[in-house]
Amino acid sequence: MAMKVVALAGNPNVGKTTIFNALTGMRQHVGNWPGVTVEKKEGVFEHRGQRFLVVDLPGTYSLTAHSIDELVARNFLLNGNPDVVVNVVDATSLLRNLYLTMEIFEMGLKNVVIALNKIDLAERKGIKIDVERMARVLGVPVVPLSAKEGKGLEVLKDRIWEVANGLIRENPIVPRYDPEVEREIEHISRVLEGTKLAAKYPLRWLAIKLLQRDAEVMKLVERYLGREGLEEVMTHINEVEERYGKAMDLVIAGQKYEFIDRLTHEFMSYGRPSGDAFTDQLDRLLIHPVYGFIAMALVFYGVFKFVFAFGLPLQEWLSDAFTLLGNWLAPHIANDVLRGLIVDGIIGGVGMVLSFFPLVFLLFLALSFLEDLGYMARVAVLMEGILRKFGLPGKAIIPLILGLGCNVPAVMSARTLDNEKDRLVTMFVNPFIPCSARLSVISFMAALFFGGKSALIAASIYVLAFAVALASAWLVSRFVPGETTPFVIELPEYLIPSGRSLLLHSWERSKEFVQKAGTVILLGAVIIWYLSNYPVPVGTGGSYAERIGHFFEPYMRLMGLDWRAAVSLLFGIIAKENVISTLGVIYGSPEAIRNAMAPLQGYVLTAVTTLYIPCIATIGAIKSEANWKWAAFTTAYMVAVASVVGILIWHLGVAMGLG
Amino acid sequence: MVMNMIVPLSELQPGERGVVVDITGGSTLRSRLYAMGLAPGVVIRVIERYSMGPVVIEAGGTRLAVGKGMASKVLVRKI
Numbered sequence: 001m002a003m004k005v006v007a008l009a010g011n012p013n014v015g016k017t018t019i020f021n022a023l024t025g026m027r028q029h030v031g032n033w034p035g036v037t038v039e040k041k042e043g044v045f046e047h048r049g050q051r052f053l054v055v056d057l058p059g060t061y062s063l064t065a066h067s068i069d070e071l072v073a074r075n076f077l078l079n080g081n082p083d084v085v086v087n088v089v090d091a092t093s094l095l096r097n098l099y100l101t102m103e104i105f106e107m108g109l110k111n112v113v114i115a116l117n118k119i120d121l122a123e124r125k126g127i128k129i130d131v132e133r134m135a136r137v138l139g140v141p142v143v144p145l146s147a148k149e150g151k152g153l154e155v156l157k158d159r160i161w162e163v164a165n166g167l168i169r170e171n172p173i174v175p176r177y178d179p180e181v182e183r184e185i186e187h188i189s190r191v192l193e194g195t196k197l198a199a200k201y202p203l204r205w206l207a208i209k210l211l212q213r214d215a216e217v218m219k220l221v222e223r224y225l226g227r228e229g230l231e232e233v234m235t236h237i238n239e240v241e242e243r244y245g246k247a248m249d250l251v252i253a254g255q256k257y258e259f260i261d262r263l264t265h266e267f268m269s270y271g272r273p274s275g276d277a278f279t280d281q282l283d284r285l286l287i288h289p290v291y292g293f294i295a296m297a298l299v300f301y302g303v304f305k306f307v308f309a310f311g312l313p314l315q316e317w318l319s320d321a322f323t324l325l326g327n328w329l330a331p332h333i334a335n336d337v338l339r340g341l342i343v344d345g346i347i348g349g350v351g352m353v354l355s356f357f358p359l360v361f362l363l364f365l366a367l368s369f370l371e372d373l374g375y376m377a378r379v380a381v382l383m384e385g386i387l388r389k390f391g392l393p394g395k396a397i398i399p400l401i402l403g404l405g406c407n408v409p410a411v412m413s414a415r416t417l418d419n420e421k422d423r424l425v426t427m428f429v430n431p432f433i434p435c436s437a438r439l440s441v442i443s444f445m446a447a448l449f450f451g452g453k454s455a456l457i458a459a460s461i462y463v464l465a466f467a468v469a470l471a472s473a474w475l476v477s478r479f480v481p482g483e484t485t486p487f488v489i490e491l492p493e494y495l496i497p498s499g500r501s502l503l504l505h506s507w508e509r510s511k512e513f514v515q516k517a518g519t520v521i522l523l524g525a526v527i528i529w530y531l532s533n534y535p536v537p538v539g540t541g542g543s544y545a546e547r548i549g550h551f552f553e554p555y556m557r558l559m560g561l562d563w564r565a566a567v568s569l570l571f572g573i574i575a576k577e578n579v580i581s582t583l584g585v586i587y588g589s590p591e592a593i594r595n596a597m598a599p600l601q602g603y604v605l606t607a608v609t610t611l612y613i614p615c616i617a618t619i620g621a622i623k624s625e626a627n628w629k630w631a632a633f634t635t636a637y638m639v640a641v642a643s644v645v646g647i648l649i650w651h652l653g654v655a656m657g658l659g
Numbered sequence: 660m661v662m663n664m665i666v667p668l669s670e671l672q673p674g675e676r677g678v679v680v681d682i683t684g685g686s687t688l689r690s691r692l693y694a695m696g697l698a699p700g701v702v703i704r705v706i707e708r709y710s711m712g713p714v715v716i717e718a719g720g721t722r723l724a725v726g727k728g729m730a731s732k733v734l735v736r737k738i
Contacts, residue, residue, distance in 0.1 A: 062694030066687045093720040096696035213686055249689060250682060254699035279722075287707050287715060381724040385712025388726075394713075486688050487713055487726030488695060 003044070003053045004164040007076060009104065010088035011097055012059035013374075013492040015117045018501055019088055019145065020056045022153055030508065033072050039415070047157040050164065055082070061096070063103045065216040067418065077107060078201065083164045086156070088115045091122035091129060091144075092493070094268060098260045101138070105172040108202030112140045112172060113159045119144040120151075126270065133267040139171040174204070175259040181251060184211060184240050191233060197224035211237060212249040279374075279493045286378050287491075296382055299375070300401065303366045307359060307405070314358035322351030340533060341526065349525020349574070356406070357514060359436050363405035364506040367398075372497030372505070377489055384487050390470045391477025393417060394487060396426045400469070403433030407614060409509055410435075411621040421482035427622050428476055428634050431614035432469035434462060437576040441609050444580050448594055449602035457603070465610050468641060476637075524574030524616050532571075538585055545570065559608065559646035560601050560654070572609060574616055579609050600653040604646050612642035664737045669714060669730035671705045677735030678702050684732035696721055697733065 010016045020028075024043025033040045041056040057076055058069035065071055077085060087104055089097035104112060114135075122129065135142040141159045145152035162168050176182065188207040192198045197206065197220060209217040210233055222230040241248055285291050326343040333339040370376055376398055384394025395417055402410035407430050414426040434442060442461050446454035531545040532538040538545055548570060549563035556566050564586050571578040587593045597605070613635055614622065623631040665680060679701045682689050696719045697703070706722065707715040713724045725733070 060694075062690065064690045064694070066690055093696075095719045096694075096721055099694055099696070212690070246681075247686070247689070249686060249693075250699060253690075253693035256693075257698045258700060283706065283715075283722075289707070289709050377724075381713055381715060382709075384724070384726060385709050388712075486684075486691070486729040487724070488691055488729060489724050490695060491715065491722035491724060493722075 003051045004083040005080070006052050006054045006084045006086055006160055006164075007080065007082035008054055008056045008086050008088065009073060009077065009100070010057075010059060010115075011061050011090065011100060013490060014059070014088050014090040014097065016056065016059055016088045018498075019086075019115060019117065019153075019156075020054060021501060021504060022150060023157070024054055038068055038072050045157070047161050050161060052084075052160065052164070055080070060100065062100055063107075064212070065214050071216065074107075077104065077109065083111065084160050085109055085112045086115050086160065087112055088117050091116050091119045092125060092127065094127075094129075094264055095257070095260055098264070099256065102175050102256055102260060105138075105174050106202075106205050106208060108205060110170045110172060111163050112170065113156070113163055114138065114140055114142045115152075115156055116142050116144045118146065120146040120149065128269045130267045137173065137263055137266050139173050141168060141170075173263070175256050177252065177255045177259075180244075181211075181248075181255065184237075184248075187236065188233060191229075191236075192221075192225075195224055197221065208252065210234075211240075212252060213237070282494055283378070283491070286375070287381055292378070292382050296379055299370070303363070303370070304404070306366055307362045311359035311362045315355050318358065319351065319355035322347055322355060325351070341529060344533075345526050345529030346522065349528060350522050354514070356436060357510065360406050360409070361506060361510040363402070363436075364409065364509045365502060367402065368502050368505040368509070369497060371398075372495070372502060374492040374494045377491050380489055381491065388487075390474045391425060392429075392470075392473050393422045393426075393485065395489070396422065399426050399430055400433055403430045403435060404439075405436055407431050407433065407435050407618040408621045411618060411625055412509075415625060418485040419482060421477070421480050422485060424480050424626060424630060425473055425477045427626060427630070428637075429469040429473045431618050431622075431634065431638060432465050432472065432611060434465050434610050435576070437615070438610050440577055441572075441579050442606055445602050445606040445609075448590055449597075449599040461606055461610055464607060464645070468611060468645070472637070472641070528571050528574055528578065532582075532585070538567075555643075558650075559604050559643070560650040561605060561608075561646075564596075565605050565608075568605075569609065569612060572615075573613055576609065576615055579605075598658075600650070600658045603653070604650050607649055608642045608646040611638060611645055613638050665734055666737060667731045668703070668705075668716070668725065668733040668735050669708075669727055671708075671714070671735065671737070673705050673707055675737065676702060676704045677737045679733060680736050681734040682732060683734070684729070688729060688732065692725075692729070692733065695723055697723065697725075702738070703735065 008016055008020055020041065020043060023045050025045070027045070028041060028043035031040050031042075032038065038058055043054045043056075045052050045054065055076065057073040060067075060070045060073050063070050063074040063077070065074075076082070085104065087101050089101060101112075101114065116129070116131065116134070119129070129144075131142050131144050141163070143152055143156045143159055145156060159168075163170075177185070185204060185207045188210055189203045192203060192206055201220075206217060206221075210221065218230060218234075221233060237248065244251060286295050288295075326347040329347070330339055330343050333342060367376075370379075379397055380394040382394075383397040387394050387396055396414075398416070399410045399414045402413055410430050410433070411427050414423045414430070417423045417426060442458050443454070446457040446461075450457045528545075531548070532543050534544055536542040545567050546563065549567035552566035553563040556562055564583065567586065568579045568582040571582045583593050584590070587596060594602075619631050619635060622634055666677075668677070671677060679697060679699050681699065682692055682697070692698070701718050703716045703718045705714060705716050711727070713726050714730045715722060715724045717723075
């Protein structure tokens with residue numbers, strides 16, 4: 001039997017993902033919608049012998065043409081021919097949630113099931129909903145759910161099955177507007193009636209969207225009715241608006257809410273109409289203009305404490321395990337070349353990066369916890385005023401913080417931002433944020449050269465990196481075309497996330513790290529191994545790696561460094577930890593490094609390592625999230641900035657007598 | 660008299676309430692605000708505001724943070 005398609009639509013933060021997970025379990029697939037970087041999640045479940053493909057639409061507040069997410073959701077509802085549309089609504093804020101529902105109904109869909117989520121929470125707040133009455137008023141089945149506790153799921157599956165098999169005749173209610181607005185809707189409908197366009201889309205929906213000046217529908221009208229057809233309609237709308245003295249979209253939105261308000265009075269009664277008391281109390285502290293920032297600093301300090309306290313031992317353990325694996329394997333490989341390639345190249349290189357997996361996973365676990373808790377939205381609010389000055393939206397703080405762990409998932413997380421410009425700028429500056437790999441370089445060098453002052457020195461590198469990142473954001477946002485999106489964000493109520501969804505969420509994100517990083521790093525590890533072992537091993541002066549280093553030596557001299565630094569930096573492109581291991585190979589021991597370089601040189605090398613280029617995995621991530629050009633530009637810009645900073649620090653240092 | 664009471668949302672202090680009467684500014688901005696629950700006739704309460712940043716409000720049981728520029732385009736009648 002063919003699979004039936006179920007589309008899952010709803011606002012962000014209503015528990016759509018929880019319902020998706022509960023329906024499909026682990027049988028899910030994450031990809032992108034064709035042509036855009038909007039995540040597409042699909043999963044499968046079976047009920048009463050029928051298989052269903054669940055498509056999780058992007059969480060949206062409405063279905064306008066103003067954002068990619070909304071367009072993706074809308075186009076799927078209009079053209080994707082889903083057998084059933086499950087509209088997840090939040091029982092604790094029905095008024096706003098039904099706005100999207102009304103837009104879905106206006107599309108003329110007659111296969112909708114409403115999943116009334118968080119019903120337990122609503123009851124606790126004193127909101128009483130007569131579900132049967134609600135279903136009768138809305139004209140579609142309504143299933144009360146408490147997705148967190150898994151209640152109502154079987155009933156939801158029953159309704160989905162019934163709608164998919166045509167057992168329920170629906171009569172969804174559509175909003176009625178004031179007589180004057182209705183007259184205009186009718187007028188435009190008449191103009192469109194009988195055209196090929198009207199055969200493809202519901203007439204009333206087209207008319208309302210035109211009154212709201214929906215760009216995509218205007219394009220459709222132009223395509224089907226020609227430019228004159230569109231002009232005729234728009235001239236009419238201009239006249240209407242002049243008569244009203246107000247934009248029609250404003251009038252329609254206001255009246256839609258009035259309509260919804262009247263509807264809800266038929267099946268809902270409020271106990272206490274205000275928000276959650278716990279959220280109120282907590283927000284008094286967490287979004288306070290002064291205490292909020294202190295709390296934020298403490299929270300992120302806690303996150304890093306947690307990640308490193310548990311992650312570092314695991315990382316060392318894994319790294320030891322890979323070394324043991326290499327040692328165990330070595331005697332079993334007879335061929336010298338093959339042994340070198342597998343043991344030093346692949347296990348040494350890829351193992352080194354894979355050993356960071358526990359850190360990445362724990363970081364995502366902590367950040368997913370904060371996100372699901374509702375705290376990340378608060379951080380975006382706190383940072384909005386500051387980041388906006390540098391051409392970044394407040395929400396960009398999330399990729400920036402993630403970058404401290406690993407820039408690969410950080411770059412990928414930029415896709416949650418509202419527009420292309422914000423995304424590009426955020427991706428562009430992200431590689432400047434020192435990831436955990438660079439933390440290992442920074443702490444190693446600081447301890448080696450500065451002993452007791454190492455924490456201060458390490459901190460100065462972080463300050464430098466963030467300053468460069470912000471300055472670069474300020475600069476580049478001036479040249480990237482496109483408007484900045486006005487800031488508006490929902491602050492969801494605080495909710496302790498379920499362990500299962502946390503693990504699923506973190507696993508999904510960190511899995512991408514292993515997949516994306518793993519493939520490039522495998523290639524990179526092989527290249528390093530080849531360059532440092534051919535035609536003769538590194539250390540003899542004749543390897544390709546050393547020859548490349550010597551080639552760059554004149555350039556490195558500008559910042560007081562030599563060919564050895566060039567070789568280390570070259571290998572650092574594959575993974576930043578390589579900078580230390582390469583120095584180790586070339587000099588032989590940490591003491592030898594300290595004897596060969598002045599502290600100022602050590603500092604310059606640390607600063608340059610932090611700023612000079614995104615690692616290969618990050619370049620790959622920027623390429624796949626934006627394009628090759630943007631990845632190349634980011635890389636070139638970083639090389640330039642690192643050179644300038646390196647030269648400046650060296651010459652300033654020498655002038656101050658530190659050389 | 661009533662006209663005097665109409666102010667931009669950005670000028671409301673924490674704790675003050677108002678009814679949305681008009682939203683100026685581009686259609687992208689307007690449609691985003693409608694969908695998030697900020698439309699003519701809706702009662703809002705200011706929770707927090709930042710001198711250089713957004714205004715945090717409650718509207719219809721939901722909390723929203725609205726950027727400063729955006730908040731100056733939402734006109735409300737104080738109540």
